[in-house]
Amino acid sequence: MSVTKRVREYTDKNGKTKTYEIWRARVWTYPPHGERRQIEEDFDSWTAADEWEREQRGTARGRNVDLERTTLAASGLWERAEPVLRRRLAPRTFGYYRDGWNDRVLATFGNTKVGAISVGDVERAQAEWTRKGTMHVARQARYALSAVLGVAVRDGLLTANPARAAQSTKAEKRKRQERKVGMTLTPAQLETLVDAIRKMPQGERYAVMVDLMGSAGLRYGEAAALQVADVDLARGVMTVQRSVSEMTKDDDGDLADGYWREGNLVWGPPKGGRNRLVPVPVHLVEPLRALTAGQRRSAQVFRSERKGYVIRGNVLKTKMVTETKTKDGVKTQHGWGPFVTSLGFAGVRVHDLRATAATNLLSAGVPPHVVRDILGHEDIAVTNGYARSHDDALSLAVAALGTYSGRA
Numbered sequence: 001m002s003v004t005k006r007v008r009e010y011t012d013k014n015g016k017t018k019t020y021e022i023w024r025a026r027v028w029t030y031p032p033h034g035e036r037r038q039i040e041e042d043f044d045s046w047t048a049a050d051e052w053e054r055e056q057r058g059t060a061r062g063r064n065v066d067l068e069r070t071t072l073a074a075s076g077l078w079e080r081a082e083p084v085l086r087r088r089l090a091p092r093t094f095g096y097y098r099d100g101w102n103d104r105v106l107a108t109f110g111n112t113k114v115g116a117i118s119v120g121d122v123e124r125a126q127a128e129w130t131r132k133g134t135m136h137v138a139r140q141a142r143y144a145l146s147a148v149l150g151v152a153v154r155d156g157l158l159t160a161n162p163a164r165a166a167q168s169t170k171a172e173k174r175k176r177q178e179r180k181v182g183m184t185l186t187p188a189q190l191e192t193l194v195d196a197i198r199k200m201p202q203g204e205r206y207a208v209m210v211d212l213m214g215s216a217g218l219r220y221g222e223a224a225a226l227q228v229a230d231v232d233l234a235r236g237v238m239t240v241q242r243s244v245s246e247m248t249k250d251d252d253g254d255l256a257d258g259y260w261r262e263g264n265l266v267w268g269p270p271k272g273g274r275n276r277l278v279p280v281p282v283h284l285v286e287p288l289r290a291l292t293a294g295q296r297r298s299a300q301v302f303r304s305e306r307k308g309y310v311i312r313g314n315v316l317k318t319k320m321v322t323e324t325k326t327k328d329g330v331k332t333q334h335g336w337g338p339f340v341t342s343l344g345f346a347g348v349r350v351h352d353l354r355a356t357a358a359t360n361l362l363s364a365g366v367p368p369h370v371v372r373d374i375l376g377h378e379d380i381a382v383t384n385g386y387a388r389s390h391d392d393a394l395s396l397a398v399a400a401l402g403t404y405s406g407r408a
Contacts, residue, residue: 003049006042023049027056067157068115073106075114081151087256091266092245094256100141101148104129109145114158117149122166142166183348184356190214196343197320202305206319208287209302209311210353215281217357217375220350221245222270224310229297233285240376241275242267244310265310276376313350358383 006022026040039056043049067075078101086094108125109117122142129138146163153161185193190211198207209223218226221243230239247266255261259268270276280288291301302311320339324331333339340348354375361371372383 003046003053005046025049025053025056027053067152068113070114071111072114072117073110077114077148077152080155081148084151085147089256090245090268090271091247091255091259095247096140097144097147100137100144104133104137104141105145114152117162119162119165122163126166126168139168183352184359185214185345185348185353187360189345190353190356190360193340193343193345196339200319200321203319204287205291205302205311208284208291211287212281212284213350214353214356215284215360216278217354217361218278219243219271219354220313224300224302224312225267226301227297228292228295228299228301231280231288231292231301233280233289233292236280236282236285238278238280239275240270240278243270246312270376272376272378274376276373278374
């Protein structure tokens with residue numbers, strides 16, 4: 001698609017030669033049958049020509065966009081894919097894709113002909129995105145590009161999806177491997193973390209919430225969405241059947257089936273879309289009984305102090321206060337990172353509590369397929385990916401080798 005200026009000559013009634021400008025809009029189309037053909041119209045202004053061209057693009061719902069000649073920014077592929085992605089993805093994931101598309105994909109490939117984007121181009125772009133930002137942001141940008149081009153492939157506009165064939169960068173693979181080592185807590189370390197949180201003002205509910213994530217493998221959104229009716233202490237099980245996340249209030253687009261909004265809170269099913277039963281750790285039976293006693297069945301188990309409703313992720317993290325002595329006095333820091341670092345657990349994220357649960361359950365001898373069901377994974381390979389070796393497990397391995405070899 002393009003708009004070009006043309007200069008035409010004409011002879012007036014006095015026999016003088018004069019010129020005038022026209023703007024020509026041109027679109028290549030693929031009819032349902034036959035060879036591709038070109039449609040063009042002339043207009044008196046660039047604005048009118050551009051509006052006609054955009055209208056042609058907006059009605060492009062079959063195979064009437066020539067992606068070999070159309071730039072990614074002008075292709076309308078995001079507009080075509082957006083309704084599909086909104087219905088397919090969890091709201092927060094869709095937000096990551098949208099930001100990755102707008103901030104990185106269009107900045108890199110916006111002026112590139114869609115048909116000219118190669119696998120190598122995508123891999124080089126991801127390496128550059130990783131260098132300038134974070135590995136997570138770069139990966140989400142590639143996923144966004146792959147999802148949009150995937151819709152184009154299914155609609156018959158492209159023959160292949162170069163973003164799907166692109167490989168992860170070496171830096172990404174190395175970072176993933178590094179995250180698998182030493183990023184879980186032993187039961188004793190988890191207890192240290194929970195006790196430290198419990199000592200904070202009104203810290204009991206936050207301590208139990210963190211303990212539940214680290215012992216039973218609930219995601220933050222699942223723990224925050226847990227209701228009194230979901231907890232059956234007589235049977236010793238919880239039903240994980242919903243999750244909650246946050247979105248900006250100005251994002252009023254359609255949500256995937258099964259999701260609904262309350263302000264900037266988005267409710268929906270757990271990741272994977274399936275309910276699951278999770279055993280209540282024995283040491284948490286009484287703390288959970290205290291939190292749920294006298295509460296209506298629809299109340300949140302973990303309620304915020306101010307509104308008695310959902311404990312939001314930023315509230316959970318900012319409740320962690322660390323005080324360190326400096327030469328200028330006492331320095332106070334808010335946040336999860338400084339808090340866990342002060343306890344000797346630098347680098348442990350909130351989501352690592354889930355990996356902690358997986359590792360400790362497997363170390364306790366729970367069969368892998370049972371751990372898979374507790375965590376809600378479809379593929380046991382994902383469960384194995386969550387399991388990581390504790391530092392003390394590595395020490396035990398060295399000790400066992402020394403005993404076996406007689407060189408201890």
